Amino acid sequence: MRIFLMQRLTAIALLVFLTLHMVVVHYPPGHIDVSRVLDRLHDPLWKGIDIAFLFVVLVHALTGSYMVITDVERFDVYKRALAGIAVVAGVALFIYGTQTILAF
Amino acid sequence: MYRSTGFLSFLLRRVTGVALVLYLLLHIWVIGGINSGADTFNSRMEFLGKPFFRVLEIGLLAAVVYHGIDGIRLLMVHYLNVTEYRKSLLYAALAVSAILVIAGGLPILLFALEG
Numbered sequence A: 001m002r003i004f005l006m007q008r009l010t011a012i013a014l015l016v017f018l019t020l021h022m023v024v025v026h027y028p029p030g031h032i033d034v035s036r037v038l039d040r041l042h043d044p045l046w047k048g049i050d051i052a053f054l055f056v057v058l059v060h061a062l063t064g065s066y067m068v069i070t071d072v073e074r075f076d077v078y079k080r081a082l083a084g085i086a087v088v089a090g091v092a093l094f095i096y097g098t099q100t101i102l103a104f
Numbered sequence B: 001m002y003r004s005t006g007f008l009s010f011l012l013r014r015v016t017g018v019a020l021v022l023y024l025l026l027h028i029w030v031i032g033g034i035n036s037g038a039d040t041f042n043s044r045m046e047f048l049g050k051p052f053f054r055v056l057e058i059g060l061l062a063a064v065v066y067h068g069i070d071g072i073r074l075l076m077v078h079y080l081n082v083t084e085y086r087k088s089l090l091y092a093a094l095a096v097s098a099i100l101v102i103a104g105g106l107p108i109l110l111f112a113l114e115g
Helices: A002-026 A034-041 A044-070 A073-103 B005-036 B038-048 B051-079 B083-114
Strands: none
Touching (some): A002 A044, B005 B038, B005 B051
């Protein structure tokens, strides 16, 4: 139930973050250049928004992957190990991603 | 069971979800190239600038759009008490996704063809 709730809450947050990300960064195609990205990421507010986006997308992706894998009956016995792997992977990816955002 | 709209929706949600997780890992790796210096970043960006990956972006758009709209459909079915309309809502989600993917995919395709 906790994982289901995490999925739902991050899904709602992602609707906002992803729409913002697609509009600000990706459209129209071809207008992305490094100077635009650098300009945007010099603003601490955008850095904060991108770090929050990274956190939400990682929680959604890892809880989703956990649910897809544990749907298969034979993996049911590995639930605790899979949850542990998801937490470790999530922390590692969050640190790496945050480092990346702060590097710009 | 395998022909029901429920199974189709379950399958599409899972397939697009797994594809998006794989893309997320690739995206973090590519942008993370900046941690190893500008050369690494540029070479990873160049790798993804090939026409094959540009066209693949249409698939990415389709996965993001469908997964997101299907998510909205699920939230509606669960919280707005409209379970009896879930089939119609699935068809609506597919139709809206198709329109958005065509509208968003055409500029991507034109950009990819421009080279």
